Amino acid sequence: MPPSPRDLVHENLELVSLPEIVTRINGMIEDPESTAVDIAEVIAEDAALTARLLKLVNSPFYNFPSQVDTLSMAITIVGTRQLRDLAMAAAITGRFRRMPEGLPDSDAFWHHNLACATAARRIAQAAGLRQQEQLFVAGLLHDIGKLVMYLTAPAQSREVLDRLQKPDTDPATVEARVFGFDHAELGAELLRQWRLPDSLVQPVRWHHAPAVASNFHPEAAVLHLAEAIANTVAPPLSADDDRPIDLQVWNTLALDPERLETLIRDTERHFPGIVAIIYEAA
Numbered sequence: 001m002p003p004s005p006r007d008l009v010h011e012n013l014e015l016v017s018l019p020e021i022v023t024r025i026n027g028m029i030e031d032p033e034s035t036a037v038d039i040a041e042v043i044a045e046d047a048a049l050t051a052r053l054l055k056l057v058n059s060p061f062y063n064f065p066s067q068v069d070t071l072s073m074a075i076t077i078v079g080t081r082q083l084r085d086l087a088m089a090a091a092i093t094g095r096f097r098r099m100p101e102g103l104p105d106s107d108a109f110w111h112h113n114l115a116c117a118t119a120a121r122r123i124a125q126a127a128g129l130r131q132q133e134q135l136f137v138a139g140l141l142h143d144i145g146k147l148v149m150y151l152t153a154p155a156q157s158r159e160v161l162d163r164l165q166k167p168d169t170d171p172a173t174v175e176a177r178v179f180g181f182d183h184a185e186l187g188a189e190l191l192r193q194w195r196l197p198d199s200l201v202q203p204v205r206w207h208h209a210p211a212v213a214s215n216f217h218p219e220a221a222v223l224h225l226a227e228a229i230a231n232t233v234a235p236p237l238s239a240d241d242d243r244p245i246d247l248q249v250w251n252t253l254a255l256d257p258e259r260l261e262t263l264i265r266d267t268e269r270h271f272p273g274i275v276a277i278i279y280e281a282a
Helices: 005-011 020-030 036-044 047-057 071-078 080-095 106-127 132-141 144-152 154-163 171-179 183-193 198-205 217-233 248-252 257-280
Strands: none
Touching: 005 144, 005 183, 020 036, 020 080, 036 047, 036 071, 036 080, 047 071, 047 080, 047 257, 071 080, 080 106, 080 132, 080 257, 106 132, 106 144, 106 217, 106 257, 132 198, 132 217, 144 154, 144 183, 154 171, 183 198, 198 217, 217 248, 217 257
16 A cells, blocks of 8 residues: 555654754743744744844835844744745745756746745735635745655656646646655645645645635635746745646635736735845855
């Protein structure tokens, strides 16, 4: 019997573990005795991470009217959980930088996912959704299941990519035939093992089929639309990413489809800066 998503994650948990600093911040956020100052002090232990977070909150992506000079000020303006989400995004992209031979390299992987993250936050703003930073992280992590596949089963991953090159291949079933499950299911399982909230787990699980999501339906719709936008901004990782938009997402998000071009332009404008701050500076 092939391993389940849970088996694959458990067998390789050290290889795909969450960066230690994010684990510490998560624990502090759940501790009612921890203050924003405490959390800022932990982040400040990592000078590179601190610099990237301050560059990000001072970038045109946020467009704050005045300079944010300290982490405590950033927490006050952005919010504790929101800054945690941004810290997680910066730390994770720095943690996973090596890919096995014959698979998409780390630049291709993270550029695609950062494009999706950038688009997700812009869509969330347009739709008036809260937790925009969490949707940024959800966009960044939407294909994290592929990363697990690449790192833990490179031969099978290469087989998936080879099969997707053939005409008339149904991308929805290729991973299931090779692995017994798809990358969205595997990614959701990894996020559960990282003890991340369902508001991240469920959108990642259903980003290819948002209509099926029973919880966090709008968030899954954001990721679905964000990935389609990302594929116009950065090359898709593989054929299964480049799918048509489910037209139901426009109703789910109460957005006019005519806004698509604006959302693409907004993502194109902010994407290079996000890559420079989150990825290239790592």
